[in-house]
Amino acid sequence: MLKKVIAGLVIGISIMTISSYGHAQEVTDNIEVIDHIEVTDEAIDEAIDNAKVEEEVDLSKYRIIKPEKKAYSIEDKIEFINGIAPPGTTITVEVYGTTDLTRKNFNLLFLPSEDDYIEVSTDTLVSGNSGTFSKQLELVTGINKIIIKFGVEGVPDEEIIIFVNPKNSNYKDIKRPNKLIDILIPN
Numbered sequence: 738m739l740k741k742v743i744a745g746l747v748i749g750i751s752i753m754t755i756s757s758y759g760h761a762q763e764v765t766d767n768i769e770v771i772d773h774i775e776v777t778d779e780a781i782d783e784a785i786d787n788a789k790v791e792e793e794v795d796l797s798k799y800r801i802i803k804p805e806k807k808a809y810s811i812e813d814k815i816e817f818i819n820g821i822a823p824p825g826t827t828i829t830v831e832v833y834g835t836t837d838l839t840r841k842n843f844n845l846l847f848l849p850s851e852d853d854y855i856e857v858s859t860d861t862l863v864s865g866n867s868g869t870f871s872k873q874l875e876l877v878t879g880i881n882k883i884i885i886k887f888g889v890e891g892v893p894d895e896e897i898i899i900f901v902n903p904k905n906s907n908y909k910d911i912k913r914p915n916k917l918i919d920i921l922i923p924n
Contacts, residue, residue, distance in 0.1 A: 794891040798823055798868075801885060801895050808845050810900035814878065818897075819871035822864040822887055829886040832857040834877035843880045845900050854882055876901050 801820040822828060833854035835843065843849050857877060864870045874883065878901050885895040 794889060796892060799826075799887050799889065799892045801897070804897060804899075807896070808898040808900075810845060810902055812902060812904050814876050814901055814903070816874050816876055816899060817871060818874060818883065818885070819869065820885070821868050822870060824864055824866050824868050826864045826870075827888045828862045828864065828870055829888060830858075830860045830862060830872055830874070831884040831886070832859070832874055832876065833882040833884070834879060836877055836879040843900075845898065848898065849880055854880075857881070878903055 799820075799822050801818065803817060803819050818830065820828075834857045835849045835853045835855060843853075858875070860872060862870045862872055874881075876899060881899045881901060883897045883899065885897070887894075
């Protein structure tokens with residue numbers, strides 16, 4: 738039984754190799770050799786137009802995962818961002834900030850003008866093999882504008898506004914009276 742199986746395999750393999758060799762022989766007989774190709778300006782323009790056929794960019798491959806909101810407030814000056822982009826994509830993260838030294842009382846409803854922002858930092862990241870990137874940002878007290886540029890034509894820049902309002906550490910130290918008499922007659 739084993740001899741029959743081995744003999745069948747040898748015959749099958751030999752038939753397959755002989756038939757592919759014969760088929761390759763026929764294909765090479767039909768090849769024509771071209772000695773001269775004339776290149777015209779019209780042919781070049783047509784080739785360029787064909788090369789410029791733009792493939793649409795899949796925007797779902799370029800996303801910011803965290804933060805989820807486009808505008809929010811935090812108490813700490815450190816914030817993390819992360820997102821996804823195809824492996825090897827160069828991402829630029831620009832951080833602009835403004836402190837409220839002008840007494841204009843900036844907040845999430847009353848944002849500063851473009852002239853009020855000062856560039857805090859600019860970092861360049863490259864998405865890893867898993868298609869992710871992340872960055873720890875050091876923000877200033879006040880309004881911070883983070884602009885994330887994916888560096889790919891057709892992918893819009895992402896803009897995030899973060900209002901850093903630090904904790905008032907003196908607020909916890911205030912001793913509150915327990916009784917009305919303590920308010921009327923302080924110690």
